[in-house]
Amino acid sequence: xxxxxxxxxxxxxxxxxxxxxxxxxxxxxxxxxxxxxxxxxxxxxxxxxxxxxxxxxxxxxxxxxxxxxxxxxxxx
Numbered sequence: 001x002x003x004x005x006x007x008x009x010x011x012x013x014x015x016x017x018x019x020x021x022x023x024x025x026x027x028x029x030x031x032x033x034x035x036x037x038x039x040x041x042x043x044x045x046x047x048x049x050x051x052x053x054x055x056x057x058x059x060x061x062x063x064x065x066x067x068x069x070x071x072x073x074x075x076x
Contacts, residue, residue: 003064014057018050 025046029039 003068007061007064010057011061014054018054021050022047 025043029043
């Protein structure tokens, strides 16, 4: 149960981090004044780091799930 709560906390923290980063990026660059493909590409590239972060969280969630299932099977 601890692992589930920890995983949920990490997921909510990652979503909050992503939302804050997205809001700051949009506010600071203000891409809506200039509709150029170059500016849109730069904004999209700035989210590449967060994509890697979510990949790490997803992989760690899978590992935690495997260990939790192993413990439950041992109890049976």
